[in-house]
Amino acid sequence: MSAQCPECEGTIALAADILDGEIVPCPDCGAELEVVSLNPVVLELAPEVEEDWGE
Amino acid sequence: MSAQCPECEGTIALAADILDGEIVPCPDCGAELEVVSLNPVVLELAPEVEEDWGE
Amino acid sequence: MLSVSIVGGSGYVGGELLRLLLGHPHVEVRQVTSERLAGQYVYSTHPNLRGRTELRYSPQSSLEPCDVLILALPHSSAAKNIEHYAGLGQAIIDCSADFRLRDPEAYSRWYGEKHPAPHWLERFVYGLPELYREQIRSTRYVSGVGCNATAINLALLPLVKAGLIDQTKPVVAEVKVGSSEAGAVANDGSHHAERSGVVRSFAPVGHRHTAEIMQAHGLENVHISITSVEMVRGALATCHVFTQGSVNERDLWRAYRAAAAEQPFLRIVHDRSGLHRHPEPKILAGSNYADIGWALDEATGRVVALCALDNLMKGAAGAAIQCLNLMHGFEETVGLEFTGLHPV
Amino acid sequence: MLSVSIVGGSGYVGGELLRLLLGHPHVEVRQVTSERLAGQYVYSTHPNLRGRTELRYSPQSSLEPCDVLILALPHSSAAKNIEHYAGLGQAIIDCSADFRLRDPEAYSRWYGEKHPAPHWLERFVYGLPELYREQIRSTRYVSGVGCNATAINLALLPLVKAGLIDQTKPVVAEVKVGSSEAGAVANDGSHHAERSGVVRSFAPVGHRHTAEIMQAHGLENVHISITSVEMVRGALATCHVFTQGSVNERDLWRAYRAAAAEQPFLRIVHDRSGLHRHPEPKILAGSNYADIGWALDEATGRVVALCALDNLMKGAAGAAIQCLNLMHGFEETVGLEFTGLHPV
Amino acid sequence: MLSVSIVGGSGYVGGELLRLLLGHPHVEVRQVTSERLAGQYVYSTHPNLRGRTELRYSPQSSLEPCDVLILALPHSSAAKNIEHYAGLGQAIIDCSADFRLRDPEAYSRWYGEKHPAPHWLERFVYGLPELYREQIRSTRYVSGVGCNATAINLALLPLVKAGLIDQTKPVVAEVKVGSSEAGAVANDGSHHAERSGVVRSFAPVGHRHTAEIMQAHGLENVHISITSVEMVRGALATCHVFTQGSVNERDLWRAYRAAAAEQPFLRIVHDRSGLHRHPEPKILAGSNYADIGWALDEATGRVVALCALDNLMKGAAGAAIQCLNLMHGFEETVGLEFTGLHPV
Amino acid sequence: MLSVSIVGGSGYVGGELLRLLLGHPHVEVRQVTSERLAGQYVYSTHPNLRGRTELRYSPQSSLEPCDVLILALPHSSAAKNIEHYAGLGQAIIDCSADFRLRDPEAYSRWYGEKHPAPHWLERFVYGLPELYREQIRSTRYVSGVGCNATAINLALLPLVKAGLIDQTKPVVAEVKVGSSEAGAVANDGSHHAERSGVVRSFAPVGHRHTAEIMQAHGLENVHISITSVEMVRGALATCHVFTQGSVNERDLWRAYRAAAAEQPFLRIVHDRSGLHRHPEPKILAGSNYADIGWALDEATGRVVALCALDNLMKGAAGAAIQCLNLMHGFEETVGLEFTGLHPV
Numbered sequence A, B: 001m002s003a004q005c006p007e008c009e010g011t012i013a014l015a016a017d018i019l020d021g022e023i024v025p026c027p028d029c030g031a032e033l034e035v036v037s038l039n040p041v042v043l044e045l046a047p048e049v050e051e052d053w054g055e
Numbered sequence C, D, E, F: 001m002l003s004v005s006i007v008g009g010s011g012y013v014g015g016e017l018l019r020l021l022l023g024h025p026h027v028e029v030r031q032v033t034s035e036r037l038a039g040q041y042v043y044s045t046h047p048n049l050r051g052r053t054e055l056r057y058s059p060q061s062s063l064e065p066c067d068v069l070i071l072a073l074p075h076s077s078a079a080k081n082i083e084h085y086a087g088l089g090q091a092i093i094d095c096s097a098d099f100r101l102r103d104p105e106a107y108s109r110w111y112g113e114k115h116p117a118p119h120w121l122e123r124f125v126y127g128l129p130e131l132y133r134e135q136i137r138s139t140r141y142v143s144g145v146g147c148n149a150t151a152i153n154l155a156l157l158p159l160v161k162a163g164l165i166d167q168t169k170p171v172v173a174e175v176k177v178g179s180s181e182a183g184a185v186a187n188d189g190s191h192h193a194e195r196s197g198v199v200r201s202f203a204p205v206g207h208r209h210t211a212e213i214m215q216a217h218g219l220e221n222v223h224i225s226i227t228s229v230e231m232v233r234g235a236l237a238t239c240h241v242f243t244q245g246s247v248n249e250r251d252l253w254r255a256y257r258a259a260a261a262e263q264p265f266l267r268i269v270h271d272r273s274g275l276h277r278h279p280e281p282k283i284l285a286g287s288n289y290a291d292i293g294w295a296l297d298e299a300t301g302r303v304v305a306l307c308a309l310d311n312l313m314k315g316a317a318g319a320a321i322q323c324l325n326l327m328h329g330f331e332e333t334v335g336l337e338f339t340g341l342h343p344v
């Protein structure tokens, strides 16, 4: 099973037993994605806190 | 006594006993300058080997 | 003796201010604040000052009136309490970005929030003496400068003043920076094994200091990018500019000499030989110099305008003391005599 | 087994070639030359190879015929003796700049002298598989690549292929480089106390690799600048490009995916979180990857195109072995499996 | 294929284990745990592995049975749950200090607390093949080694085996170490601006690894001291030993050759010329070699016994894989072929 | 104003002397010599001095009489021409090792040749004010100090003075040093790609500075070892000493306080908390402090005595100026006020 990343259009392989509301990361762009529906699987960007990652 | 650098137009202070043919560096741009005449003092860029100063 | 207190004295800018003020002949350091470390000796965090002072950190709540209050706090702390600080210090120098922009709109655009005290913006003078010396002499409120902004502003100064820049073409400025820019608080990215030896694109686009460059030089078409490199102190701005009309080495010498004249902390570095042909940050650690220089590609009209400085000195604490000197009629260079080390 | 000899084996590129070839399952290293060190064990200068080989340096005068001769000599040595080398090696891979440019005129312009063997230029294929894979498969003569040129060429590749670059605006490329780029010979500038910790404008204008970028991508309006930083291996190219038409993140993902597809050594690094959002050289030491990525400033249409690599690997020896593999029908990645270290 | 899972896979030892296992021809990595990062791709924290695996971190709660479980957890986590782990892995290799000492008393003395599972101590073999190869071949439980302990143990090995040490005189061992020894978690002391460029006495006295040296070599009069230096990976042990009877260079060559014989990862480095006369850590990054060597002061009978290694390799993950190979009858060096880089 | 000339002014010690003398209120720098660079501005090699002086290098042949001649020449140059120099300078401070040992026999033993001017040895005072302040005040001839020797001598000073050392047991001193110790001349070993990041046993046995430690403290059983680390300036001596009788923390505090009393450049660093518990060289760059401290292992009676300093300052030029001040009745600290940087 797979779905598309709304951020980068990457293909995301999904486990067969994925749950509604589960958070999965995009392997390409690292976005945190929320499963918002299951049939078909739709992913949306999960709300993120903007990290301060440097100087 | 002073003269002008032909490279950068900087002012170069010269010793009173400067000699014809003497090499003086420019304090501003580092050019090696040759005294080519004394009255008035005229400076020209001395021939330089291009250094390889790095990578 | 001028009485000076430092608010946010346990940070890197605070520590550098303290080092400079302890060596300043006309200043007495009154108080140095840290909430976290109140009661501790200042040399517990600034180990270079061991043996130089017995001062201990005070909490802000015990701050007393003084002649000059220097603020070295994180973003927005100064702006939120500016009335309070103005009640304590006859004069204020704020090292943060809170009062650098004159235009509240620009502030909102770049900082993503409304300015907490917009009417105070016009009372502050931007603390870059190379542009605003006379205003600084006659104000009580000076803002600090962005370290990267200063490197770029001083790199471009000679070209802007001489009107050499073709403003239809983009000005691209790449700044290479050290780790002390981020301050004294550890985070995942500052962990030595991760940060060591990097060449890391830290802010390839969107850096807020862009606003300070636009304001200082009136340039619109300017694009900056920050890369972290292996270094603790220091910044080198490499600015790519296209000239209008044809320009040669002598034109540039004239422009740079004009810009550096009467500027005690600008040095022109543009040598035909030797190892040090261009400005370099490492020899400037601890010094207030900004070294400026250039390379010219005559074929394309590109000038690479360079400026090296120590982000904690000319990019922060040194600039602040330079302003303090101007504000109080002292010799501009007093307390800022250290010339930097070599080798280092 | 393919018999391979390395000419100029005591240098940094030579040593890296040797390390790779000793681990290559289809290759037997026949000879490794050094004039200066003839007779010495190769691990006297490449201490990492101690215990891995008992090879000793040969002088060039004792070179024997072999399947592949890889040249890792200073500028112009290969070109001057190309007939001689072609008599020894069935195939030649030359890591120097001697046969990189197709156009003898371009060579004269950038190298300031006539090419010593201009008719050989057309026989060589430029050793960048990402652009010339098919030609490399079917040639006997491959030129190496410039390390900085490769960082810039691969950084720009996705944008060029997708036609996104507004060529009326300058492309400005800043490359940050380590000290091994300069090779193994000490000079005043490489003295540790002088070179350590620098951010030194090494070639702010006029760098010869510009010619390789023009040739590879057909770009005219490209301007490069090289800055030495504290690092031994590695290069990061930071290329400022303005797009034609408006471009968004998804457009760029598409362009980068298209460029990286089927390229075993191109990895896209463009992460929304974590420490490693952009390509970085330090984790690539010893690996043949070129990591590519970008940052987009939608407001101005500026794309900062990034590429990190190891100058001795993808920028020299690794690229050479990749070409060797292609020329001989081996798996493209064989002998190049090392993935790099972290932390490092 | 052996199925192997790594517990504590997001740390520095865990990441190095993963790198090695992904390249190991007889191993399949089953699971990699992290509580903090469960669900994330392993390359989010180990960026060198991007493109090499699509594994994601599992929480420990979802661990499944496997052939070998390798534990790379902080001090005392392994010991507290050893029964649980023993139920999951047919074999266990524990990289922590929990099962290194055979004597529960020694554990209490050096770690200041009672061992949580003292009866397990005798089941574990200390994972130093140079001393315990045969025992490792025939056990299911192997403890990892201390990185500093290993540097000292291997430095002293030739002298101990040859009976050259005058045990009435103190053996003083100074280890210079990099920042990765402390693991992946940031703290105030690991903040780049503080940690960079240090020569910092980290454990001048009282280091716990002393116990491992006493246990391995039966030395009582041994005194160690750890100093942090500017380096990410690597350790150099400089051990000062006084010999009994007079000893010359040839005696030492004999002792070192005897100790290194049949040890695939011990290299003797003792050169009369060149730059690399003594063992050095930097060329060992990523490699499993321990380079050993010495200097002799004939006048005083002092031997300075040296050992350089990569703390994450021969000092942790590499040693673990070497043991895994021995335990399963694989070639001892398989998966550990990387020879290290030069220059670097 | 005292007129001072520097012979060998283009080297690292020469440059540091010049930096200090230019900032010294009672000194006028008369001449600075370099044969190689005669006629060039001093800031061509000491780029930190740009803007501070217009001095140019003189050849030695044009040296004029002056009050103080400071020699910063390679080994044996001073001794060979001492009569000549004594004719030029009213007073002489020689930074080399030529006049450090009082005993010509010791000189021959450690330097492998007869002293060229043995009768001059007794006229020189060893320039370590912490031991010979009064003699320095009343002499015209002062020898400089070895940088490593000074680090060890000051580390041991408190223990020697307090009579705490068990001299039947060896004193082992490990010094970690930066690259500037080797001076300004490039060689194969100083090539950045080779020297960078090393932990390299530079003189594990046989270092000549041993003689200065024996002479200063009368210790016979002392064993030193020098390791080069990644650093430009600085040295840390880690000295392992066994005490006679049982010693506790308070005894050591007393001994250290007694030794540091009245010594303006000795600071005791021995903190129970924070990052800076022990002496560290990096914060001392440019400063004349020697920071001293210790760690005690009560169980074994081992004291690890530590001293950090800047080899070019307290280890060479700073010590020389401190002597100059004493010789001429100036405040001992004048011109040496710089306190060092943090972070750095």
Ligand SMILES: NC(=O)c1ccc[n+]([C@@H]2O[C@H](COP(=O)([O-])OP(=O)(O)OC[C@H]3O[C@@H](n4cnc5c(N)ncnc54)[C@H](OP(=O)(O)O)[C@@H]3O)[C@@H](O)[C@H]2O)c1
Pocket: C007, C008, C009, C010, C011, C012, C013, C014, C033, C034, C035, C036, C037, C072, C073, C074, C075, C077, C095, C096, C097, C144, C145, C146, C147, C180, C181, C182, C183, C184, C185, C311, C312, C315, C316
């Ligand atoms: N670093 C540079 O290169 C540089 C250059 C130019 C300008 N600046 C600006 O200078 C300012 C200080 O920078 P820095 O690098 O010195 O930062 P820093 O090292 O993080 O220090 C911050 C200081 O602020 C105090 N502080 C933190 N949070 C506070 C709060 N909520 N309330 C009161 N005090 C608080 C800290 O004291 P505690 O001990 O109480 O935590 C510390 O003394 C910033 O605005 C920065 O943008 C920095």
Ligand SMILES: NC(=O)c1ccc[n+]([C@@H]2O[C@H](COP(=O)([O-])OP(=O)(O)OC[C@H]3O[C@@H](n4cnc5c(N)ncnc54)[C@H](OP(=O)(O)O)[C@@H]3O)[C@@H](O)[C@H]2O)c1
Pocket: D007, D008, D009, D010, D011, D012, D013, D014, D033, D034, D035, D036, D037, D072, D073, D074, D075, D077, D095, D096, D097, D144, D145, D146, D147, D180, D181, D182, D183, D184, D185, D311, D312, D315, D316
């Ligand atoms: N370093 C890089 O990152 C890099 C990247 C891409 C391409 N390249 C190119 O690769 C080539 C080698 O670079 P490198 O960095 O390895 O240089 P290097 O370390 O200086 O090595 C040069 C080699 O050439 C030999 N050599 C020098 N002069 C010679 C002469 N006159 N005749 C015959 N042999 C001579 C030396 O051998 P002896 O022992 O006999 O002196 C040595 O083996 C250069 O053309 C360079 O432009 C380098």
Ligand SMILES: NC(=O)c1ccc[n+]([C@@H]2O[C@H](COP(=O)([O-])OP(=O)(O)OC[C@H]3O[C@@H](n4cnc5c(N)ncnc54)[C@H](OP(=O)(O)O)[C@@H]3O)[C@@H](O)[C@H]2O)c1
Pocket: E007, E008, E009, E010, E011, E012, E013, E014, E033, E034, E035, E036, E037, E072, E073, E074, E075, E077, E095, E096, E097, E144, E145, E146, E147, E180, E181, E182, E183, E184, E185, E311, E312, E315, E316
């Ligand atoms: N670093 C070295 O040079 C070295 C050398 C020899 C031996 N060792 C030993 O190897 C072990 C690992 O060292 P390291 O340097 O890799 O440490 P590290 O980088 O700090 O990694 C620790 C690992 O343990 C996990 N962890 C932390 N606290 C945990 C808890 N309470 N329960 C479960 N998991 C937890 C972490 O996962 P999360 O993501 O869930 O936090 C992480 O994966 C240590 O025992 C160390 O002494 C290290």
Ligand SMILES: NC(=O)c1ccc[n+]([C@@H]2O[C@H](COP(=O)([O-])OP(=O)(O)OC[C@H]3O[C@@H](n4cnc5c(N)ncnc54)[C@H](OP(=O)(O)O)[C@@H]3O)[C@@H](O)[C@H]2O)c1
Pocket: F007, F008, F009, F010, F011, F012, F013, F014, F033, F034, F035, F036, F037, F072, F073, F074, F075, F077, F095, F096, F097, F144, F145, F146, F147, F180, F181, F182, F183, F184, F185, F311, F312, F315, F316
């Ligand atoms: N570096 C340290 O940390 C340190 C510490 C303590 C003591 N010292 C001692 O201080 C002295 C200078 O050390 P350094 O590190 O400054 O060395 P350096 O950087 O190599 O400088 C040597 C100086 O001596 C000159 N010189 C070299 N050969 C000469 C010759 N044959 N005749 C006349 N002048 C000559 C050089 O001038 P040209 O320009 O003419 O070549 C240069 O000015 C040495 O004796 C050293 O042992 C050094």
Ligand SMILES: [Zn+2]
Pocket: A005, A006, A007, A008, A009, A010, A026, A027, A028, A029, A030, A031
């Ligand atoms: Zn995505």
Ligand SMILES: [Zn+2]
Pocket: B005, B006, B007, B008, B009, B010, B026, B027, B028, B029, B030, B031
């Ligand atoms: Zn000039």
